[in-house]
Each structure stands twice: as C-alpha cells, then as structure tokens.
Amino acid sequence: MHWHKPNWIKTSLILIALNLSLLAQKTELKFRNLGLKDGLSQGTVQSIVQDKKGFIWIATEDGLNRYDGNRFDVFKHDPDDLNSLASNDLWVIFVDPKNCLWIGTYQQGLDKYDPSTGKFRHFTSDLKDSSRISSNTIRALAADNKGNLWVGTRDGGLNKINLNNNKVTRISESIIDEKIRAILIDDNNCLWLGTHKGLVYFNPDENSVKHFTHTPANKFSISNNNIRSICKGDKNTLWIATQNGLNHFDPESEKFNRYDVESGLSSNDLRSVVRMKGNIWVATTRDGLNIFNKKDNSFYSQQQNPGNPFGLSAETLVTLFEDMAGNLWIGTRGAGIDIYSLQLNRFISFRKNHLENDQLNHPVIFAIAEQPGKNLWFGGQENGITQYSYETGRFTYLNVDAKDHLKIRNNEVRSMLFDSSDNLWIGYISAGIECFNVKNGSKIQFKNNPKDEKSLSGNNVRTFYEGMNGDFWIGTSGDGLNLFNRDKKSFQHFQNDPQDSASISSNYINAIIQDSEGTYWVATRNGINVFRMQDKRTKENAKFKSIRNIKGDKKSLSNDYVISITEARNGDLWFGTMTGLNHLKSKEKSNPQFRRYFMKDGLPSDVVYAILEDKKGMLWLSTNKGISKFNPQTKTFINYNTSDGLINLEYNSEAAFKSSKGYFIFGGVNGVDMFNPDSFELSSFNPAVEITSFFVHQKPFSVNNGLFFKDDINLSYKDNYFSFEFSVLDYSNPEKIKYRYRLSGLDNDWIESNRNFANYTDVKPGVYEFIVNGTNGDGRWSKNSSHLNIVISPPFWATIWFRFLIILLFIGLFYGLHRYRVNNLLKLEKLRIKIASDLHDDIGANLTQIALRSDLMAQGIVQDDKQGYLHGIAEMSRQVVKSLSDLVWAIDSRNDTLEKLASRMKQLALDVFEPNNIDCVFTSKGFEKTAKLDVDIRQNLYLIFKEAVNNIVKHSGSDHVEIVLDNTNEKFRLEIKDNGNGFENTLDNPGNGLKNMKMRAVQLKANLNITATKKGVTILLERSRF
Template sequence: MRKGTCFACLLLLSGALAGQSRFVRFDHLNLDDGLSQGSVYAILQDRMGFLWFGTQDGLNKYDGYDFTVYRHDKYDSGSISDNCIYSLFEDRDGYLWIGTLSGGLNRFDPRTRRFKSFRYAANDPRGLTSNLVTSIWQDRKGTVWVGTDNGLNRLERDGFVSYFKGGPSYAGKRVNCIYEDSKGTLWVGTTTGLYRYDTLTASFVAHKLSAKKTNTDDHIMALHESGAGVLYIGTHGDGLFAGTMVSGELPEFRQIVLEGPELDEVSSIVSDPEGNLWIGFHEEGLVRWSPQTGEQLHLRANPVQFTSLSNDRVSSLAFDSFGNLWVGTLNGINKLNLINRKFSFYQNRPGIQGDIANSVFAIAKDPEGNIWTGTRGGLFRMDKKGNIREYLHGTSASRRADAIRSIYCVSNASHYTLWIGTEQGTLETLDPTTGKFRSFVVDPKWRENPIYVIRTDPNGTFWLGTLEGLYSVETTTMRIRHHDWQDSARAGTRRKEIRSIEVDNDGTLWIGTRGAGLLHYDPHRDAFRSFVHNPADSFSISSNVIASISIDAKENVLWIGTASGFNRFVPAEGRFYSYTERDGLPNDVVYGVLPDNDGVLWLSTNNGIVRFDPKSETFRRYDASDGLQGTEFNAGAYHKSVDGELFFGGINGYNSFYPNAIRDNALKPDVVLTGFKVFNEDYDLPKAPEYTDTIRLSHRDDVFSFEFSALHLTAPQKNQYAYKLEGFDQNWTSTQRRFATYTNLDPGKYTFRVKASNNDGVWNDTGLTVVILIEPPFWSTWWFYAICSLVVFTLIFAAYRMRIARIYP
C-alpha cells in the first residue's frame, strides 16, 4: 500500500476539513451493510488493503463493498477461538493477530484462511496468562507482545514469558495498550500506571504522569506517537497527556487540557499528517485537536443529523492508506473522508435535516467576505470565521417570526447595500453596517409577486425578474417600472415568469423565462425578441423553461440551462446547439451555469454538480461523496465572487469551491480477486482468492465466474472496472459490476485480467492477472491418442501375424 503517497496528497489538501469544521459529514456502515455486530472494538488495514473490524460477534473483513465474517465453529479446529474481538495487529510476515474476550490469542494466516489459537492453561507456566487479550504489538526486533487482563506476555518459540502476572494473593495488572516509539522504546499502559521496558535489565520501569500522583493512580487506555515525536497518553479519568521524546532522555509528561466538560476518559488516539490529533472518548464522542494552534473540534452523535457520528462511545480509531478516518463505536462504523472532499459544505442550521433554513435559493458574497444566503426560512449571513447570523427581513413593523417568507434572490452590487427579493414581492434593501432594512412594494397590483432575480446594468439600473414579468428600478429615485414583454413579442403563452437575467456588454438584456423561452430586450428601443422551442427545428432552444444564462462575451455565445438540456446559443447564427443526457450530461435539468476563470463551465443539476469543458465538449459529474450538500440543487442558487470562488445552493445547504483548487485523487487502486465460483458455487481454491494467481479447472467446469474488487475505499461505489479474458475476449469489457462470468470455453490456457480506477477515474492499468488452465477430457489428451495409436498398431500387427501364420503354418 502507498501510505506515503496518500499522506502527501492529504497535505496538499490540508485545511479542507477546517473549511468545513461546522459541517463534518460521516458515512456509516452497520448491520444493514453486512457488519456482523454493531460494537466495533478494533480496526486494522492489512498490507493488501482490506479493512478488518473486531466486534462482539465476529471478525469482519471488508473490501469496500462486502463483509466476510469469521466466527468460531466448534467443529472446525482451524476457526477463530472466540467471536468477541478486542484487539488486532498485523505482523511483518502478514499474519493477523487477534485478541479475544475469552478465547485467548489467535494467529490468522490470510493465505490459508486458517486460525491458530494460544490459550491460557492453569498448569502451563509458559502459557498465556489469560484468555482475555486486550492488546497486541510486534516490536522492531520481531518480538510479539500480548497484553491481557492478567499481565503482559512476550511470545517466544517455546511459549510466553510473562510480566505483571497476578499470584495467589494479588491481582495482575490489566494491560490496555502496548506501543513502541520511534526511538525503539516499548511502552505499556495498564490500569495501574505507565511502564517502559528497560532493555539493559530486561524489566519494566514505572513512570508517573504527574508529580502530584503515584504511578498506580494512572489508568492508561491509549498510547500514540505523533509525527512530531510527541508521545500522547490517553487515560481513564485524567484525560490526555503529552511527552516529547528526546534522544537519551526520558520524556516529561504534561497534561493537555481540552475545552469541554468530561473530556477525561480517552479510549483511542491517532494523528493525521497535518499533526492534528484525533481522540476518541468513552462517552463524549470524537475530538480533533491541533497541538500547533490549540484549535479543537468536538464531534458528537446527533439524533436529527443522519451524517453525524453514530454513537458517542468511541472504542477504536484508524486511518487507512487513502486518508480516510475510520471510527468504531457501539453503533457501527463511521468513515470520515479527509482527502476527497473537493467542495466546502455549509449549512445555516448545521446538522438539522430538512430544516427550511438549509434549503438555499440565493447566494452572494460581499466585499468583506461575508456569505449571504436566501432560504425558505429567511436571510442568513456567515462571516469569515464561520459565525452565522439570522436576519428577519422586512421593515421594522413586519420583522416577526410569522412574517418570515422565502428569500429568492440576493444581490450586493450596490456599494455594500444588500438587495433582497422576497416571495411576497417586496424589494428589500439592507445596510449590513447598521442592520437596517428598507422595503419597497414592486407592484401594488399584485398581492404576491415573487422576485426571483436581481441584476444591474452599467448605468446602475436594477432589473428584477418576477412572477409577473420584468421590472426596472432607478436606484436614485427608487422609481419602479414594469416592462410588459408580451405586448411586443409573440410567446405563445400567457406566462410572464422570469427566472434569469444577464446583461450583455451593449447593455441589452438576455432573459430566461419559465415557459416562454428566451427573450432579448433592448432598453434603448424598449423592444423584445423571443426565442422559443420548435419541435420541428433541431436548432431551436431545447426547452422554454430556462433557469440560468451565462454570457461568454469573448466567444460571443450564450450558455443556457433549461429544464430539458444545456444549450449553446450563437446569436450571430440564431442557432441553439443542445446537450442532453444522450450527450453525456448527467441530468437534463440545469439550474445554474457559472464560468470559471479558465472558461470551463460549472452546472448545478438534479444529479450533482457538473464540470463542462467547451473545448472538448466533455462532462464530469461530482456528487455527495465529493463533498456536495446532496444531489439535488435549487434554481437561482448560484454565484461567482470577485475572487473567482463559485457557489451553488441546494435543498440541504450550499457548496463553495475554487475550481483551480479541485484535484483528482491520484492514488491508483490495488485490484484483488475476492471470489471464484463454478456453477455459482464457491470453488475450493488452495489459497485465499487474493493470493491466487493460477486456477486449474476440469473440462466439466464450463460455467465459472470471477469476483474482484478495487481496494480504494474513499468512494468505492464510484470505482470503475474493465476486464478481459485473453484467449477468448477480443476487447475489454467496461463495467461498474465486480464480477465476470464465462461459459463453455474450450480446454486450454487463458489469462484473466482486470484493471480498475478510483473514484476520480485514475486507472491502475496493471491490475490483476489470473491464469486459468482448463484441462481437456482424457479422450482429448496426447497420452490418450498415444495409447489409442499403440492399441491400433498392436491390433494391426497381431492381425498381420495371424495372417502370416495361416499362410505359412
């Protein structure tokens, strides 16, 4: 596995989580996904890339898609000795060591899939000191150390050497953790203190964490050394301690005081490449703490947030080789993706699923860096520190909870004054410095005339798109005028609803309507021209329902998002060129269109965010696994800031990103064989599938199938595959399925190859290779032909001799 490469990629994306610190989102695995039981006490990734989870009811092996569960079988001496798994460790030879609740120590050979157990025996002085194994470690010399609830054991060829073992009149020490630091010092944490192994005396020396306490008062639960050489000690009752490791000197430990009550029962510790410490607690969830800045993020289970931590009792933590943090709790597995979140994700009311304040219809970023969002629940502002303030829009007389209605558009184009369009049809202005609102009724003829879009032209005139058509606002006098386009254009509909407006360089307006197509308005001549869909004309606009318009003045084209495809309009030709799902567009409903600074277009749809390259005419889709608020976005909720940051809002919050900062995951996945079946039954291979490179079959085995997996666990549902059976297939078969079936092949030698990509389409072209040898029936073998030839020759020769004998008796 390529851990170094992955961590380098993670460093390149450092700070990504900090940008989303209020909106951390976990993926979950539980019994519905195949996990054998919900209490996850131990997590390990082996050298092949599989993840292993120890639970109360079985050992689980995970390939990113499926779980393989190992349980005790009393009729099989090679099965695991107990189902409750407390600890896991992989040694330098690839063997997996498993500590159990009551079955002692197990060594698992992943090649043969067999277990060997080591148990406590009362009359064996060289045996394991207890069947409850809490921790396992292999030091740099290759020695395996085993912690139990009755002391520490060192494995040797003829048995175990024990330390801290109890006697008839006293109890042994419970060993909770074992760790070897970067200097080669072995540390052991017990319920009665911290110990260091002295190689000169071959004995353990006690260390106090605090001068105010005795060593036996220290209840040690976790040990971990960071990349900076700091040894961290997690305790039960006194929280976190740290000691800097200096060559030739023993560390002095200091207590780390974390913000928040009851953060004193540490269960597990890991660190990321940025140097942040991730600390699991017995009852208080998960904390990310920065030793450099002291910044702290406390993550807890939230019953109304389905993407929160699943349970506050964290029992195990582990990073995989792709930068994902895996969290074991009493309610299943949690995965936090720290490397593949390409988009920052925000919510006005964090974590509250379905809250109307998180359904975003409008976004604007002001010159101070504040982000303003219009929602079904009013207007919100988030400052650069992530602090969120809610504004009850309207005049002072109407700012009541029962007066809050949806905000459909927000514009900050007028000298720090915020312009706001409401569902009622009032135009609101807000002075952010004073917090004062002013309210203007756009058209008193209409009881409700929602304002969907606000744009300004070079002359400073504001243009409003509403349910009842187009309005202009002279900002100096606040004179509002209605421009009735149906009097000057034949639209074929009575609908006047306007959803998008863009101002061209010449001051003319391009207007997108909901049902009446595209309009071009010249304010100088007060003249409209309409463009509508014509089923008989393939060069007409693809839909009359238009959600967004983007003008490319350099190329003199318009890019238009509609309810039925994405359109490129060339005004000089009067032609529209449409792109739909048939052309690779992931979804035909295009809500927002924004150009980045390189001319690439970004689209929000009902199937994620899409990157469109106009030069190659190719689409690239992003979804929730990349950090999006969800799959479905909202009309009107798109914005490009002055510094090039793009924003898109949807039904569950909003996303922001700088296009040039988006990087694909460069790590190629390892591809392994996970199963082989004949006639849809598991075939008895001499070795585990992932270690198998050659399979021999009989000619009778004429229906067989391969199962395979790309061990890239970031977003496995997006991994892609291509396979080919050399000697039979002429071309590669591309698929997202993980199996391939073949029937009625002729005897001979074949080579099965699989290559795979990660979630960002980066391929491992070397992939997996398995040789298939199909033995011919005996009547088709050379030796059968030889025997038959010999028999025929013998018969001919015998007949010849008999004939000669008759002629010459």
C-alpha cells in the same frame, strides 16, 4: 506492493483548515457509517487494522470481520471446527509483517490467522507451562523489527512470541505491571507500555524498565495512571490518552504536557488517540471526537448529532485507525464504524436541523446573496431569510415574526441580490419586492398596483440583475421583465405581445445577464431573448430577438425552457435548460450554433439549474442529480452526489453564488452545499485491486480454504459458466469506484462497469487470463490490477492426443481398406489361377483325351473298337460338362450358403451312387440358411466331398454309404463311411486324389483322417464351426 501516504493529502489539508477555521463554529465533519445494515456482525467495534493487501479487519464482540469496500466476510467460532476462531468476543487485532492476523480475545487466548490457508492457530494460557502465554485475555499487540510479537494481557503482564517459530517467552511480572492496555514500539525497538499504573518504558535488550506515574504535586507528570492508548508524535514524542485527559510526552525531558476539558477537550475520559494529517485525533468515552490543532493549540470537538445524516453515529467511541489512503476509521460502541474521508468533507453543508436551533431556518433554498466579507444570506420557501456571519459563525433569522430591522414583508423568498450600493433586494413569491438598507435597517417596498402602470408589473419576483451602467432589472414569473428607475422609483415593463415579433418571447423570466459586449441575454420559458438598450432606455427602443429550439436541428437550442445563463471568461455563453447544457461560442452569437450536452454525454441529469465558472475555466453545474464539474476542453464530466458529502441531490435555479471568500454555494431542497474549487484536489491514491470470489455455475469455488487466489484455476469443459467478484481497496467513496476487466483470449477490449462482478458463459476450452483494474474513489484509474489464470480442459475427444489417435485410426482404416482391396484382388487373381488350373488339370486333360481319340478315329487308326472309343469320348465329354457345372456353381455368389452347399453335396451323392446301386444315407444338421461361406472354402469342401464319393464308386466295391454333415456344437464335421474293401495305405497312398484331398483340407484349416479296414473306409473331416 509498497504503500505510502498520497501527496494529495497534503494539498487537501488546505480544505480542512478552511472548514475548521473559516466556518468552524457551524461546520461539522462528515462521516460514512458501516453497521449491521451493511453486514457487520455486531455494532461494538473494539479494534480495526488493515492488512498488507489493503483489506480492513474489524474485531467486534461477536466475531471477526473482513471488509473489502463491497461486503463483509464474517469469521466466527465453530465448536465443531478446531481450526475456527477461538472466541467471538474479540478485544484487539494486529497484522504482522508476514500479513498474518493476530486476534486477542476475551478469556479464550490469542489466535493467529493465515489468510492463505484460512486456518486459525490457537495460543492459550497454562499457568504451569511457561512456554505458553501468561493470560487468556489479550489487550494489546505490537511487533518490533526483529521478528517478535509483543503481547499485552489484562492480568498476565507481557509476552513475546517469535514470529518465525511461534516460541512464547513470558516477561517477568516483577518487571512490568500485569495489566497492559497499550503497546508502542519506538525506532530503537524499545517498548512503551500503557498500564493501569502509568507509563512503562521497557528495553528488551537491557531488560530494563522505567516507570512514569501521576504525581499530583508535579504538573509535568502524566495526568492519570490509567492509560488507554498511545501514538507517536513529532520528534519521537508520544501522545497518550488516559482516563483523565490527553498527554504529550517528550522522552528527552521526561515531561508531560496535559490537555483536558479546560484546554478545550469535550471530555477527559479518553479511549483512543492517533496522529493523522498533522493533527491529533482523540476518541472519548461519552463525548464524541476531538481534533487537536498543534499550530494554535486548539481543539475542535464533534458529538453525536441525530439530525445530521453525515454525523457521528454514537457518543461512545472505542478505537481510531488510519488506513493507507488517509481515511480515519472510528469504532463505536453499538453503532458500528464511522469513516472520515477527505472526499466526503470537500463540501460544507448548512441544513435545517429540527433538533438544533442554530442552523438554517428552512430546508428549501431559493436565493443566495452575500454582503462581501461579512454575511451570507439564504432565502427560503417558508421561513424567510437566514443570515450567516463569517465573523461569529452564528445564524440570524429574518421573517415576518421578527422584531425591528429583522422583520421582513413575507416569508416566501424567491430571489435576493446585493446591489452596488450595498442594498439587499428581496424578491418574494407573491409579495413583490423589498429593498433593505442593511446599514441603517431601512426598507422600501415595491408591489404591483393595477392602477399604476409604472408600478412593478407583478408580485412573483423571480430574479434580479444589475447591468454595467447601473440598470437594475427585475424578472417576474408570469408578468415579464422590469427596468427600475432609481430616481423616480418607477418601473418600465417589457412583456410579450403576440402581435409584435420584436417583443420578449415569454413573460416568465428565469435569468438575466449582460455579456462583456453589453448585450443582454434573457432566459425565459419560451427560449432566449437577446437585446441591447439604447441611450433612451425605453420600451420602444428595446427590440428583442428570440432564439428557440428548432425540431430536427441539432445545432439549435436543446429546449425552450431556459433556466440559467453564464458568460465564461473567454466570452462564450453557457445555458442551462430543462433538457441539457448548451454552449454558444462568442464568435457565433450573431448566428447561434449550439453545442449540446445531455446525460448520454456524462451529465448526471438533463435538468441544469445553475452554472458557475471557476478560475481554471471549469464549469460547475447544479442539477436534479447532484453537482457536476464540466471541463470544456476535454468535454468530460465529473459528477458528485450524496456519496461525496452533498446534502442535496436536487437543486434550485437562481440558488447559486460565488462568495468573496472563494466559495461556490448551491442551494437545494435540503439546504446549502458549498466548496472552494481552488482546493478541490482529486485523490492520487493507487489502491490495490483484488479478486475476492470465483464462482462456477453460481457456486463458490474453494481454493484450499484460503482467502486469496494464488495459482491457476483448472476447470473441465463442463464448467464453462463462471463469474468473478472483485474489489478496489479504497474506502473513501466505494460508490464511485468503477471497474474495467477483460478475459484475455476472449475479450478484445476492456469492459467498463460500475458493478464489482463479471459473468462469462459458454467459454470454450483454452487458457485465459482474467485481468481487472479499477479507479479510486475519485475516478482515477489505479496503477494496480489483479490477474487470475483460468485453464479449461477440453473433452477427451477434443484433445490433441485423441485427435492424433483419430488420425492414426483413419490412416489405419484407409490402409485396411487398401489392403482389403489388394487382398480381394489377390483372391480374385488366385481364384482365376485356380480356375485356370482346374480347367487345365481336370477339364483340359479330358478335352485332350477327347481330341486324341477323335484324331485317331479320324485318321482311321482305330478300326476294331470304334464303338468303345466313341463311348469313351462321350463319357469324357459328360465329365467335362460336370466339371464345368461344378466350377460355375462354385464361383456363383448365389451358392455361398451352407444350406446350398449341403444340398449340392446331397444331389451329387444321389447322382453318383444310384446308377451304381449304392445305397446312400445322407444326414445334415445345424445349417443356417443365411450362413455365408467364402468361395475357397465352399469349393475345397465340395471337391473333397466329390473326390471321396468318386473314390467310393471306383474303388470300394461297397453297396452302402453313410454321409453325415454336422455343423452343431463347436465343430463342423463331414463323415463319409462305406462298407467296401478298404485299402492298406490310407492317406499315404500316392494317388493324386488323396493328395488333393489333403491339400484342400489344409486350406480349410481342417483335420482329415482316412481310416481303412477290411469292412470299409471312413473319411472324417473336422474344423471349427461355420
């Protein structure tokens, strides 16, 4: 970002010239103080600089401070942190081209601070090591345009540090004095060194030096060898502050022009010098600030004034610094920093100062008048009148205790006016009127006489007005309106008559004007009164038309208590009331339709005391909250208060005046504020806007220990409550700075605020950009803004990859459900086929035999063994019934448990073995009642068991069988052992029964072993536990 001096400063120099010449003798510059109350670490300020971003850095005797216009960040030495500041006692600071800060300390060396890392690097002295700096007490720092930092020390001469590699080079003490207080580098990269032995010119390329010292006999030599400060002047000249005066040095002629107390300096003991705004500003050791005007070779000086709230805070000034906006920063001893800004000095102020006699004689100003080109007159509540002379800049007091022509009737002055004959009319709060001929000092008094109806109607005089034709009007507080007859020295009274609607609506008169059409407008506590005077200026010919507030009518007068009236150049009328500003267009005077303005429209206060129009048609209003500038075209207000240099917030009616010299003057409860609206230029300075802090859940968010945010900030979804702090780096009037910000992605519009922070809560995951902009001290929006990206990560369940997995899961689930249904259908189909096969193989074969035998018997083929055939048919029928029973049992879901299976198998064994006189021992264990079995498993297991039992009955010839069903431990075991004859071929026997058993064992994923001996057969089926 490239900085340049704003053009508006040149225009504003007119204001300074007016302040320091026209009102020079009693006008003081105004300063804003920053001290311990504001967060500064210590009151003695040794050095001030501004970095490339616009932050102000302050070196004190107790720490380093960074100021952003809102707060101070303090850096101090921490014995436990090697990367902290080396010492708290600091003497000088400097910002290099890379925006690194160099800090010279007292006895602890030189520190380099990088704001991007937040760490300090230390450079210390070692007399035995020439690669290190020559002294630990640093007094001066400066950088050339070749990448070198030059370091002046108190007792070790000059050092050079390469800014690229931090290499230190010592300059021989035989060439340059060891005590260096100031360094200035000219356009040729040559050094001008201020030492305690005079001025030294050093050319690094040629390694040559030249000394300039004080010579008592040579008036063109430097005034003193002890040099404190050096700054550039015009045409390559130098301004040099010494212990004994100021010097202007021309290197070409090698001559010094001296300035001292006799030239107008407040002191010869100088500490610092800067060139600013075309003038030379000089800080003294014990006598305040001096400004040298080169045009007339004159000095303006200002010392500490405890009675001035805007004055210098100390007599001892240490250092001066000009920032990018043209503000002057003054480091003091013990009182912090005083800041001079053009914005703070637009207003000239007079006030009562109890510590200084030559000022206003009273704080509360009710009346202002001017003897054109000569004197200003201020009337107060307590001590009479203060007269200010343009010519001498002196104050003169008129009161009841004064002598001769300065003596007045009463000290409570409410109104004043110079008439066309140059007479000063003075209205008192309780003592009537005094007409003062300022040329000859004569006075005429007018007071109410109850016995004289042509005397003044009342003694509490509120206002005066002289009409176009010389009519002279007096408004009183409680006794109506008076018209003065100059010839007869008599008064006509215009008072409220409740029985006469054409009489004036109130006896409390606040203001009177005659518009350009000759119509009179009177402001009262009960509305506005309009009238025209006929040729016969009598009470009977004055018919008043009153205009009042109408409830519910937004085009009526906003309040009946009307304080002031002003006619604009276009003929429009403006009324100040106790509740708002009212505008009446000239074409609507006959049928009043008011446009009203209140605080909600931008007024600082609804009470409008006085209205003055400038040459540009702007209206300047005095209120209960400062002065407001109103633009009738744009209908916008710019408000000014004490932060702008006003000594008043609350003003008074009638205490407003346009001087012959172009000043607008407003009187209030603390004195007088005046300004020239023609030179009232708004600042065009475009300050930087910086995000200074970021908080998550109200806790500071650290960024690599650095001061600045460079990268995106990444947060988790839980960190959705965060806030920002930001600053506009314009120090002219921080209180007037406004901000606007938005979180792109969340805020649709800019959010405007007077606060320098923004809070966001419950922010959803996403990518956001925070943008902040601000105004300068005059309310103009800067072209610069600051940006910071915020990335809030979603919870894992809200991420794209997680959603993708969920989609895959649902797809898999739906696919699994589909496959499950298909498998179930296939199982069902398989079961159907199996049932059909079983019906066909077992039941079908028996039914076929029954059918064949039945046919044979029916055809008479079987004759001999009919009974045997019938017995066989009966046996096969029973077999079919059993097979059907087994099949139905197998597919019945109520029989799915192991317990049901074991019970069925035991019953089968008993049914088969008992009729054949075979003893059976049936043992079962480890069967849970709720343990389920698939139909296939249950059927195959049962049919294997059935086949084995039938084989025992048919073939074994045994009389004892042992059956074990064991589902304990890790295996299921079915063991059937008989004591029959056995067989030789065991499982390889070609019988279909054994083949079926083997096939079903495979389907059960079980091992089937059949062992045959002469003592019987053992069938063992094993598989994993059910």
